[in-house]
Amino acid sequence: MKRKAWSASHARVQQMADKRERILDAARDRFLAEGFSAASMDRIAEEAGASKMTLYRHFKSKEALFLAAINRDCAQIYAVEEHDPAITREAAAQSLSDFGQTFVMAITEPGVLGLFRMLMGEMARFPELGRLFYDAAPARSIAVIERILSGLLPAAEADMRARAFMHLLMGDTYQRLALGKIDFAQSATDFPAQISLAVELILSGIGKVTPEERP
Structure with a gap:
């Protein structure tokens, strides 16, 4: 039964x-x-x-526990199916901007940032932990961005731009924050302009797409 x-x-x-x-x-x-x-x-x-x-x-395992701990506050950025493929440049800009704000808020949460710093310090002894983290976190973020862009671009180009966009979102501001060059308050001031620039750069060369031109 x-x-x-x-x-x-x-x-x-x-x-x-x-x-x-x-x-x-x-x-x-x-x-x-x-x-x-x-x-x-x-x-x-x-x-x-x-x-x-x-x-x-x-x-x-301890690895699974660590990944769950670092991803707990990031779950909202991995909801791939909640992001429809954009069919206009304007729609893509709005979706990418919304995603960028959610992404930045998640990765700069103090507990998440602290665990990421700890991960970097453990990489030499536990390289597999880094590979698991990439599959569990960055790769899933890229999948969301790629889905947003998939209505405007061929798959290979959407993937390439998605990977670039994730790193443009983080940019120098995240690096300075992670390395202690700036504090959380300064990063919150700097990130909005960085997100806007990332959206502009990643959509460069993409115009309005007719139904017949969509991938």
Whole structure:
């Protein structure tokens, strides 16, 4: 007999969701305080008020836990299907601008930035962690941008421009913030102009497209 699935409102489902959040909170704190290699899964479970078995039920490895911790505040930028392909340059500009603002807010959230800095410091010892992070985060952001551009450009060009746009959004402002050259307040002042310029540059050469000309 097939076991009946609980509804999203079931108390047990909510308890599991709350437990997952506590694990992620504890993991973020340990990773930031100790780094990836030193952070103990036993200590994370203890701080979350969970058993080690429960921790591994939610996250199969420390790598998976780290990726979940760094991506928790970025989930809104990976919703590919929520972004329709733009069919005019104007629509693309608006969609890219909206995405850019959401993207920048996510990657500059203090906890996310702290975990990214920690990741860079661990790369020499854990190169696989960097590869997993790329697939779990930047590659998914690029997929969203590519979808927005897919109504205006051939697939190969949409992909190329999507990759460029993501890095234009981050630009020198993100680098200065990540390296401690500027603070969060200054980055918030600088990012709007950077986002606008990124949109302008990435849509350079794209005019209005008729239905017959769409890819």
